[in-house]
Amino acid sequence: MATMISSPEAVRRLRNDLLDTVDGLKTQLKKTENAMETVAKEWKDSQFQKYNEEFTKDKEIIPPLCNDIEAFEDEVLRPFEEIQREYLDL
Secondary structure (H helix, E strand, O other): OOOOOOOHHHHHHHHHHHHHHHHHHHHHHHHHHHHHHHHHOOOOOHHHHHHHHHHHHHHHHHHHHHHHHHHHHHHHHHHHHHHHHHHHOO
8 A cells, every 4th residue: 555755854854865865876887887888998808798788788877767756855745845844834
């Protein structure tokens, strides 16, 4: 059963958690890019090529996902929190 978050503080925590997730994804993506570049200099077998192709696909998916999460936080959750605070007179 779906429930609605009725606390502005809970919405704020969710917003922060989502933004932390985006930061973590971006940081890990950059670390992985750097690692793949380092490995690519010395490891040129077919297995590495397979890993690199899969990573390239992931690299194309992650930035738009991060943008969607940030937009949801900014365009949906932030206004929802503001409405809650106004309604609850906080």
